[in-house]
Amino acid sequence: MAKRLDILVPFLNERESVAGFSALAGDLAVQVKERFGLETHFVFIDDGSTDDGGALYGEHMTGDWSLITLARNFGKETAILAGLDHSEGDYVLLMDADLQHTVDVALDMIGRIMADSELDMVYAVRSDRAETRSLGRYFANGFYWLINMGQRYEIPANAGDFRVMTSRFAAALRQLRDQRRFNKGLYAWTGFKQERILYKPAERQGGESKWSRRRLIAFSLEGFTSFSVVPLRMVSLFGTGVAILGFLYGIKILLEVLFTGVSVPGYPSLIVAVLVLGGLNLALTGLVGEYVWSALSEAKNRPNYIVKSITGSHTATAVQTAKASRKATHG
Structure with missing residues (x-):
């Protein structure tokens, strides 16, 4: 045949x-x-x-x-x-x-x-x-x-x-x-x-x-x-990097206040931190949502x-x- x-x-x-x-x-x-x-x-x-x-x-x-x-x-x-x-x-x-x-x-x-x-x-x-x-x-x-x-x-x-x-x-x-x-x-x-x-x-x-x-x-x-899973890991690494930079910046401000008497900049630094961290959180939430929706679609087991x-x-x-x-x- x-x-x-x-x-x-x-x-x-x-x-x-x-x-x-x-x-x-x-x-x-x-x-x-x-x-x-x-x-x-x-x-x-x-x-x-x-x-x-x-x-x-x-x-x-x-x-x-x-x-x-x-x-x-x-x-x-x-x-x-x-x-x-x-x-x-x-x-x-x-x-x-x-x-x-x-x-x-x-x-x-x-x-x-x-x-x-x-x-x-x-x-x-x-x-x-x-x-x-x-x-x-x-x-x-x-x-x-x-x-x-x-x-x-x-x-x-x-x-x-x-x-x-x-x-x-x-x-x-x-x-x-x-x-x-x-x-x-x-x-x-x-x-x-x-x-x-x-x-x-x-x-x-x-x-x-x-x-x-x-x-x-x-x-x-x-x-x-x-x-x-690379996108999640990239956002996680970026978030870790931002946290480390924020920690180092906090130490710098503390040392300046203690040893030089320089006043802590308020509004500009606060807005920058809020925008960076807020945007990062929203991006990560949306990315996690994509993965959750994908998992939910598979779990429904429709034809x-x-x-x-x-x-x-x-x-x-x-x-x-x-x-x-x-x-x-x-x-």
Whole structure:
């Protein structure tokens, strides 16, 4: 029996790219069959879209595919988990629906993982981001530097969800049921042998990115609260430093009063101390609140997602088979 490649495609309001991706999917399926002898099954995960993108896939897609429609927008990280839960392939490929992930890079990753029996994941790293010199790029580099500090594993910078994995790696990911998911961290935490390749994404064919700056900041906070205690330790060290400086300053004032008779400065020094310590306390309280909220989300143990419906290329066949069976049973 031929081995199978499941291709997971999470999407949100991507109706403009449906026709283009359906054509890409057909080309990819043909080349995967010819080069590697793998059957392909596409798993589309509609993450609460408000347009008709999901219905359009039913009109444009050919071959073996299924569409999982979630009850609302749970986020891309969770949509990928839903796809993993409904995949049964020997290999699993993650792709975006916006056509920025190309067939050539996908084939390269598949070839690498099939050529090495010890390899469990190949992931693509954007080379264009590494070349960019901007304020946002420096913040991103700082984020990865902080989150990797003191870890026994490294979360690679500029790596997204464009990757292929073995069924063994996919099974390991299914066990990780984090409510507030940070997949980049989960991929690294899982372990196994992984390899990276560099790629430059194609231009987006339609629509616009769903990742606003506000969502990126929130996503970064989830990464910190899920995988790093460094922010808490940094604030604690800063607080300790401020306390030591305050203690030394108090000794200085005391000595000046005792030996030189200099009057103690009142209002300015008091306001500075109140503002510094008050701001530090508020920052620490907010940071602790983020960690508490993260822990509370995990403790509730709600399901990661709710499936509204599952349709696909076999839906019509299954309905016809069920009708024929009932007709034969009841005469």
